[in-house]
Amino acid sequence: DTEVTQTPKHLVMGMTNKKSLKCEQHMGHRAMYWYKQKAKKPPELMFVYSYEKLSINESVPSRFSPECPNSSLLNLHLHALQPEDSALYLCASSQIGRGVNGYTFGSGTRLTVV
């Protein structure tokens, strides 16, 4: 299995809702990432997990709450989002090492906040 699977593919949520995005990989990668991508812009790093521990938080608002329950799963919990949070949310994974390996990205969850 050489894929990163993200669910759901599309999500519409109200500003008072609570929802979660899910990401799964079975490549044995011990680093996992969340990125946010607005239309016509490059992906922006949000969080990095290394060995299931949060290692980087790029000053993301607390309405986004990541979780890594095990080495194969990564969740992003969403609460009280704003319309400007509408974007494509990408999950990625990689081996941990000397920068010798590429990242594998999922196809993303397209989130619309209404």
Next chain:
Amino acid sequence: DAKTTQPNSMESNEEEPVHLPCNHSTISGTDYIHWYRQLPSQGPEYVIHGLTSNVNNRMASLAIAEDRKSSTLILHRATLRDAAVYYCILRVRTSGSRLTFGEGTQLTVNP
């Protein structure tokens, strides 16, 4: 992170080679040069990476200048499916944990 500079857009014709340039004049000795591409409505896809020597794989070739301050991604025969945004990214050799995207180059392939 060291910065990369790429042209905003390039055009190519189908079945012709494409050379996508990237400048990274502030590259350090510990930086790998990575290339990714993103097709419409998809996540980024790893293409190739290198440190000092030129690299080839089934998707592309990477030519790295001797001083490492620039590199070129070479698609040997462009197809319509190669139309994408191509990102050149420097990845710190030892951290293995941060990949920072620049604006990239939008490649258009004409039939």
